[in-house]
Amino acid sequence: MLCKRSLNTLIVASMMGLALLILFFSGFFEFPYTAPTIPTVLGDNLTKPTSQINKSDPFKDLLKAFKRWDSQMGCAQFRKRHKESSLVRNSSVSSASSALQSVGDCGGLKMGHVSVLVKGWTWIPDNLENLYSCGCGLSCLWTKSGVLADDPDALLFETTTPPMVRRKGGPLRVYMDLEPGRKRSGVEDIFISYHAGDDVQSTYAGALFHNNRNYHVSSSKNNKTLVYWSSSRCLPDRNQLASELLNLLPHHSFGKCMNNVGGPDMALVMYPECANDANGAPKWWDHLHCAMSHYKFVLAIENTMTESYVTEKLFYALDSGAVPIYFGAPNVWDFIPPHSIIDGTKFSSMAELASYVKSLANDPVAYAEYHAWRRCGVMGNYGKTRAASLDTLPCRLCEFISRKGGRNA
Numbered sequence: 001m002l003c004k005r006s007l008n009t010l011i012v013a014s015m016m017g018l019a020l021l022i023l024f025f026s027g028f029f030e031f032p033y034t035a036p037t038i039p040t041v042l043g044d045n046l047t048k049p050t051s052q053i054n055k056s057d058p059f060k061d062l063l064k065a066f067k068r069w070d071s072q073m074g075c076a077q078f079r080k081r082h083k084e085s086s087l088v089r090n091s092s093v094s095s096a097s098s099a100l101q102s103v104g105d106c107g108g109l110k111m112g113h114v115s116v117l118v119k120g121w122t123w124i125p126d127n128l129e130n131l132y133s134c135g136c137g138l139s140c141l142w143t144k145s146g147v148l149a150d151d152p153d154a155l156l157f158e159t160t161t162p163p164m165v166r167r168k169g170g171p172l173r174v175y176m177d178l179e180p181g182r183k184r185s186g187v188e189d190i191f192i193s194y195h196a197g198d199d200v201q202s203t204y205a206g207a208l209f210h211n212n213r214n215y216h217v218s219s220s221k222n223n224k225t226l227v228y229w230s231s232s233r234c235l236p237d238r239n240q241l242a243s244e245l246l247n248l249l250p251h252h253s254f255g256k257c258m259n260n261v262g263g264p265d266m267a268l269v270m271y272p273e274c275a276n277d278a279n280g281a282p283k284w285w286d287h288l289h290c291a292m293s294h295y296k297f298v299l300a301i302e303n304t305m306t307e308s309y310v311t312e313k314l315f316y317a318l319d320s321g322a323v324p325i326y327f328g329a330p331n332v333w334d335f336i337p338p339h340s341i342i343d344g345t346k347f348s349s350m351a352e353l354a355s356y357v358k359s360l361a362n363d364p365v366a367y368a369e370y371h372a373w374r375r376c377g378v379m380g381n382y383g384k385t386r387a388a389s390l391d392t393l394p395c396r397l398c399e400f401i402s403r404k405g406g407r408n409a
């Protein structure tokens, strides 16, 4: 039992390793990054509490900050504000929800069971392999085993191109590309990517990326060093953007790029409590969340700034209990909880952004408000983002195939 568990752990760990490698190198297929044109700070994304703000308190204790926010603002007011603002947004910006496909619609299923055979190498972790009971009474088998799925309804390809032709009545060809370029194979019957306009949308917001991590979350925030940054693929444009901001803010840079903590792999030296108790040499992704959680802010910059491309870089930071400073998809608000991140592109200059970050760092009540969505259960669009994540991909794909009528469609 123990043996099997640690073997599983190992397998999952190496899967994640490969996954992360792929994510790293995915940047080779990127469009050149163009520096964001930065409009001035605006409205609700930067909502400040209406109550009195103490701007000169370099607090460390997150729980105390929460208590102060509770007494000055509280969930009832937060919910009301974000209900109102979502209604207003809803009527004026009609595209707000079209960034996400709606899931869970029970209409139009034509098949009761769908089986998907996953072909070739893919970075989707193996623990998705299973027989699922999906909504609307559909069952879905998702497997890499040609024995378990001896007569599959669909074949899924990610890193390999599907066959040029599909014989009549043969399995549908599903092709997935979650890289920013969203390149179709040209021969698939069903295309999966991160955009709502694709046949099946898959976001990066799921727990799938998190298996086998150390989820220790620090309640004590570093009040001298404000920002966590880690990047080991030193893309010139990303580096430049990061350095423009980080030059203005006390930060720790743990990766290869602009490292200022005395070398790579220093996180465990600085935060020994982040060591995973799993056997084997620690890998940086095991303790990523835990290390981030010691900082008030995490800088998250996408490799490519393009619509709806919101990746685990942002969700890691959110999940660790830090406030992300984000440069990425222009429609990022369609994917995240209200008042949960600082959208760096909305500031007129890096100086203005840095000064906003510093003021938050010295203001426990205003800072605590960035955690209110979680404490008050206000998910906003994030609910839909999660529902369309990789975690739920087998059922959503099976439902799509079922609606299409399967191989005979």
Ligand SMILES: *[C@@H]1O[C@H](CO)[C@@H](O)[C@H](O)[C@H]1NC(C)=O
Pocket (backbone or CB within 6 Å): 042, 043, 044, 045, 085, 089, 093, 333, 338, 339
């Ligand atoms: C944040 O700003 C963007 C861009 O101006 C806007 O479209 C969006 O509705 C705002 N988000 C919230 C939560 O108000």
Ligand SMILES: *[C@@H]1O[C@H](CO)[C@@H](O)[C@H](O)[C@H]1NC(C)=O
Pocket (backbone or CB within 6 Å): 054, 056, 057, 058
């Ligand atoms: C403001 O912060 C200081 C320093 O932590 C604290 O002593 C004071 O009580 C705070 N004032 C208010 C109104 O919260």
Ligand SMILES: *[C@@H]1O[C@H](CO)[C@@H](O)[C@H](O)[C@H]1NC(C)=O
Pocket (backbone or CB within 6 Å): 087, 088, 090, 091, 097
């Ligand atoms: C907002 O959207 C919901 C469904 O998405 C709709 O039921 C509601 O009427 C909309 N509200 C406004 C003010 O448009």
Ligand SMILES: *[C@@H]1O[C@H](CO)[C@@H](O)[C@H](O)[C@H]1NC(C)=O
Pocket (backbone or CB within 6 Å): 058, 059, 060, 223, 224
């Ligand atoms: C950090 O917090 C401690 C205790 O709350 C305080 O004494 C110290 O001045 C703060 N440090 C900075 C750099 O603000």
